Amino acid sequence: MLKHWWKILGVAILFYVFVAGLLVPLKTGISAVSPQKVAPGESFTLEVTGYNSRYTQAQGQIRAWLKQDEAHALAAGSVTVLDDRRLQLAFAMPEYLPSDKKVQVLTLLIDDPVDGAHVLPSAMFVTQDSIAPGLAGSAWTAHPVEGLHEEWTMSYPFRNILQETIRNAYFHIPMWFAMIFIFIGAVISSVRYLRKFDPQDDLKAAAFTRVGILYGIMGLVTGAIWAKNTWGAYWSGDIKQNMTAIALLIYLAYFVLRNAFEDPDKKARVAAVYNLFSFAALIPLIYVVPRLYDSLHPGSGGNPALGGEDLDNTMRLVFYPAIIGWTLLGLWIAQLLYRADRLRDRLWMNA
Amino acid sequence: MQLIREIGFLLQKEFTLEWRQKYAISGILLYVLSTVYIVYSSFTKLEPAIWNIQFWVIILFASVSAVVKSFQQESGQRQLYYYSLANPLAVLLSKMLYNTLLLLFLSILAYLALSLVAGNQVQQARPFALALLLGSLGFSITFTFVSAIASKASNSATLMAILSFPLIIPVLMTLIKMTAAAVTTANPAAIDLREDLLTLVAIDLLLLGAALALFPFLWRD
Incomplete structure (x- = not known):
């Protein structure tokens, strides 16, 4: 039992990843607002649709702002709660904005003690005909954004395009980390084969490579499902x-190369050489070439990188264990494949 | 020093061998010319971006056909004789060097032939020439080593294509990106030459290093 500790650990971690990854709720968010465009000097009612919000419980304590920057925010005049998901915010847009841009983008910020603070970036566009930041007036500074409820809760960030699919971060991304670790295992086994010429190392390298391919396919499939929900198509010809x-x-x-040989020693030697050479070719393929081209993935083509606000501390609590869990599971599968291969060799020799 | 002298002799041997078996080199030349003509007659009018891609596809296929024979044209016994006379690395390096020169010659020929029938679309000569040089080097390193691997198996021609096409993609993608700007615009500022060159040289060196480290395990039978 003791020598199986890593298998138990891997399964336990994956159990935790599945439970926490699928059951922990998302933070309160704002999924839609209307109208999205107003003119200066206009008084309007902003219809807000919340996500995972409990506005009826927070009735009377909800505050809202349209924020231009850290120093300038316009507070809502009155807040009407329609139900748990819907709010009506009354705003009076002043004649002038404290901005020298023709089109100013405002962020909607809602705060209440039940759901905490939640924001919708680029919620509203204001087009001003005459630009005079000096005439903006006191409405922008009268009710500064302060006293926000930012207590930590066990929940994942709400992102408008991702929404619930953010949970795929525990399945899609760790698959690539685990794949690389497993391929490194194949590299180590191949190097050991070339040093000692022990046939078992060759079987290990082949088993690792098979699991690496399995993880690569799983990574592509989970990625394609994610892409269908966020980018709109299973396959968009993205460089990655x-x-x-x-x-x-x-x-x-x-x-294919392995199957081309009859002689097991020659097969093992040439396969080990090819495995090492292809790992050398894999490094530019995965780490260099994608950087030369635009990609829809985070971290390239102007998209924010993984980390920062997309991977907050709550998500790290599941994300890093997920990498370890998937890697351990992969090692286990590889070990089973290797043992099956070794048995097959022995049966074949005795037959 | 000894290694360089051996490479020199072996290179001379490759040239002599090629000169004696003229059918191989003339076959490859004819291959390039007919592919160029097929591309031309199926497109008739080539847009610069398509010209660029077609050019590299022609080079890719011609290169595989030209390099595949590196380790197969001579019998196993004769190769064993070379390995006992000279350092095995000298054998590999001389073949890589010879193939680089051969592929450079093929690329220039393909470029001239394609320019003749489909018009010379290259607007910036320097990045294009550099891409040809580094491309020949990268193709030669990868294909020579893969041909050494494939020659160990029986049906090596199929194996050569299966093994080498995915491996060459990083080099090919960087080359296409580098020459795409050289073909579509005359503005030198449109190409970030340093980054592309650095990437190509880095990939070439990585593959060369891997090939040199692994060849000692491969040649023995």
């Missing part, structure tokens, strides 16, 4: 999608 497909071709060729 293409490069991953090619990386899988490289490793599938490894098995």
